[in-house]
Amino acid sequence: MTENNRFEEARRRFLKGAAGAATMVLAPGVILQQVAQARPPSQPASSENRWGMLIDTTKCSSGCDACVRGCQEYNGWGGPDSNEIHSSEAQKAQWIRKVEVHDRQTGYSHSLPVMCQHCKHPPCVDVCPTGASMKRADGIVLVDKHICIGCRYCMMACPYKARSFIHEELHDQLPTAPRGKGTVESCTLCVQRVDKDGPNAVPACAEACAAEGHDAILFGDMNDPNSKLSKALEKYGGTQIRADLGLDLGVRYLGL
Amino acid sequence: MTAKVHFREIDRNNTGFWGVLGFLGLLLALGLFAAYNMEHHGHWITGMNQQIVWGTPHVFAVFLIVAASGALNVASISSVFAKTAYKPLARVSAFLAVSLLIGGLAVLVLDLGRPDRLIVAMTHYNFKSIFAWNIFLYTGFMAIVGVYLWWMMDPPMQGYSKIAGFFAFLWRIILTTGTGAIFGFIVARQAFDAAIMAPMFVTFSFAYGLAIFLLVTMAAMRMAERPIGSAILTRLKNLLGVFAAASLYFVVVYHLTNLYATEHHGVERFILLDGGIYTALFWIGQVLIGYLLPIAIVYHPTLGKSPAAIAWASVFVILGGLAQMYVTIIGGQAYPLILFPGMEISSTFHDGVVAEYAPSIYEVLLGIGGISIALLAVAVGMKNLKLLPESLEDKYVDPHASS
Numbered sequence: 316m317t318e319n320n321r322f323e324e325a326r327r328r329f330l331k332g333a334a335g336a337a338t339m340v341l342a343p344g345v346i347l348q349q350v351a352q353a354r355p356p357s358q359p360a361s362s363e364n365r366w367g368m369l370i371d372t373t374k375c376s377s378g379c380d381a382c383v384r385g386c387q388e389y390n391g392w393g394g395p396d397s398n399e400i401h402s403s404e405a406q407k408a409q410w411i412r413k414v415e416v417h418d419r420q421t422g423y424s425h426s427l428p429v430m431c432q433h434c435k436h437p438p439c440v441d442v443c444p445t446g447a448s449m450k451r452a453d454g455i456v457l458v459d460k461h462i463c464i465g466c467r468y469c470m471m472a473c474p475y476k477a478r479s480f481i482h483e484e485l486h487d488q489l490p491t492a493p494r495g496k497g498t499v500e501s502c503t504l505c506v507q508r509v510d511k512d513g514p515n516a517v518p519a520c521a522e523a524c525a526a527e528g529h530d531a532i533l534f535g536d537m538n539d540p541n542s543k544l545s546k547a548l549e550k551y552g553g554t555q556i557r558a559d560l561g562l563d564l565g566v567r568y569l570g571l
Numbered sequence: 572m573t574a575k576v577h578f579r580e581i582d583r584n585n586t587g588f589w590g591v592l593g594f595l596g597l598l599l600a601l602g603l604f605a606a607y608n609m610e611h612h613g614h615w616i617t618g619m620n621q622q623i624v625w626g627t628p629h630v631f632a633v634f635l636i637v638a639a640s641g642a643l644n645v646a647s648i649s650s651v652f653a654k655t656a657y658k659p660l661a662r663v664s665a666f667l668a669v670s671l672l673i674g675g676l677a678v679l680v681l682d683l684g685r686p687d688r689l690i691v692a693m694t695h696y697n698f699k700s701i702f703a704w705n706i707f708l709y710t711g712f713m714a715i716v717g718v719y720l721w722w723m724m725d726p727p728m729q730g731y732s733k734i735a736g737f738f739a740f741l742w743r744i745i746l747t748t749g750t751g752a753i754f755g756f757i758v759a760r761q762a763f764d765a766a767i768m769a770p771m772f773v774t775f776s777f778a779y780g781l782a783i784f785l786l787v788t789m790a791a792m793r794m795a796e797r798p799i800g801s802a803i804l805t806r807l808k809n810l811l812g813v814f815a816a817a818s819l820y821f822v823v824v825y826h827l828t829n830l831y832a833t834e835h836h837g838v839e840r841f842i843l844l845d846g847g848i849y850t851a852l853f854w855i856g857q858v859l860i861g862y863l864l865p866i867a868i869v870y871h872p873t874l875g876k877s878p879a880a881i882a883w884a885s886v887f888v889i890l891g892g893l894a895q896m897y898v899t900i901i902g903g904q905a906y907p908l909i910l911f912p913g914m915e916i917s918s919t920f921h922d923g924v925v926a927e928y929a930p931s932i933y934e935v936l937l938g939i940g941g942i943s944i945a946l947l948a949v950a951v952g953m954k955n956l957k958l959l960p961e962s963l964e965d966k967y968v969d970p971h972a973s974s
Contacts, residue, residue: 415917443702462695475910483615
């Protein structure tokens with residue numbers, strides 16, 4: 316194992332050096348920062364990263380559901396053009412939702428989006444009999460739809476109600492986000508973008524929120540102390556929903 | 572000395588048997604029709620939704636699986652605890668146990684979103700999942716009880732049947748612990764997340780399994796025109812009363828513990844006081860019909876001696892058991908998840924409100940289809956194997972009776 320790590324380190328140093336030399340020789344003045352930071356498709360997700368988000372609920376406005384619409388559009392679920400034409404409202408998928416929280420004692424109210432919290436110790440992964448429910452090395456919790464048998468135990472186990480079951484045959488799916496009747500799905504943290512752009516990725520919800528002018532959702536690498544996310548977390552803290560469950564969430568909130 | 576018991580298949584010319592077989596076959600056809608439709612169209616034709624993800628099929632499936640291990644009681648008592656009085660019924664007990672398990676599993680599998688991927692469940696395992704363990708517990712149960720049955724029925728092997736019986740008994744305790752733990756291990760939901768779920772389910776299984784066993788045995792003996800004496804019925808009905816009372820005890824402890832902890836007051840209020848159908852099913856179905864009524868019947872000085880009343884007590888335990896599963900499984904999901912303790916929450920995804928659920932006809936038919944699979948297996952078994960004793964008169968079962 317350590318042998319492998321040393322090899323890996325040496326290889327990385329070599330690649331970095333080679334990339335640096337190539338940049339100097341081939342493209343003076345042009346630094347291909349994007350390429351250097353993104354993970355090549357041939358490499359697996361690494362535990363060096365832990366992707367997460369910080370959601371500032373003080374910037375999140377009560378009537379706004381831009382994040383939900385952004386997710387729907389990018390991942391092809393729900394909305395007015397939902398392809399779940401037979402399913403009742405209660406049966407339709409919901410990857411992300413806006414939750415209004417009201418303290419009856421003090422009258423304090425606020426609004427926040429809730430989606431898969433990408434737990435470090437995800438109960439959905441624990442209970443899944445086949446291993447379809449899984450956590451990548453970089454902390455993203457996903458469903459392998461090829462081995463999901465549709466038992467819905469993960470939905471029973473999720474404390475955040477983040478998962479949805481597809482109740483019917485779907486047509487007109489997006490090639491980037493395949494969905495299948497009889498299987499479970501949830502927020503992927505826009506994994507395609509993360510794989511393509513690494514720390515520069517912006518999940519669809521965050522993108523839509525920023526476009527709306529709220530800029531309440533910050534994506535980044537919690538393992539990188541220099542990332543904007545880590546710095547914000549260090550400075551402002553961040554609360555986890557149902558922190559008492561000890562699941563160590565990848566999604567943190569401000570102003571809860 | 573107890574007289575030697577003879578076992579015999581049900582006669583070929585028994586018209587009642589063929590009638591029962593035909594009726595069960597019809598129920599099975601309806602169940603398969605429902606399963607086909609759920610698989611073909613998807614679950615939108617059921618009442619299940621994103622909030623109530625386990626519905627009526629699970630009520631039937633878990634009930635049958637729990638009852639399966641309980642149906643083995645009689646065989647266990649005869650082999651493990653060496654009570655010879657129960658020996659004439661040990662074969663039916665073991666065969667019924669496997670049959671009920673098959674019926675329950677069939678419902679569970681046919682309700683999957685992708686039943687065609689059953690092979691995936693057999694080839695991909697996540698050993699942290701209690702569901703994955705259960706796959707081994709269920710198949711292991713069938714194998715062990717199968718061997719147990721063989722050793723009971725094959726004269727050269729009969730000497731070993733006690734060992735098999737012991738393993739089967741141990742296995743069934745672990746199996747029902749596993750079934751209870753499916754709910755006990757769910758940390759997220761207020762109604763679950765309790766270690767008591769496992770022993771409580773074991774106790775439920777004693778009662779449900781024995782109730783089904785009593786009904787099946789009484790019906791089969793009557794159909795085959797074979798006598799049942801009062802000695803065995805008295806023993807079994809007393810046992811049923813004890814199991815119903817023990818179940819009630821666990822339910823009281825479970826709710827008292829929850830009532831003590833403020834964080835659970837919401838869910839307790841929902842189940843015990845203002846949960847509508849769930850409250851009604853709990854008090855009238857589970858407690859009154861499932862526990863109090865059968866306890867009163869079996870210990871009543873005159874009713875307790877009537878075979879018809881004992882059969883009714885068994886029916887009540889079964890109905891109460893189905894009500895209990897409905898309250899536990901569906902009620903447990905209907906009560907909203909607590910995302911922000913102490914806060915009021917709302918959303919477009921049923922946060923903070925009780926989830927709505929109305930079972931569709933397909934779900935009910937699938938569940939009944941599971942029961943029919945179990946009973947069909949028992950009927951076919953009794954027709955072709957020497958399961959049923961020729962007589963259960965007192966001289967065959969009562970160790971104190973003279974031959």
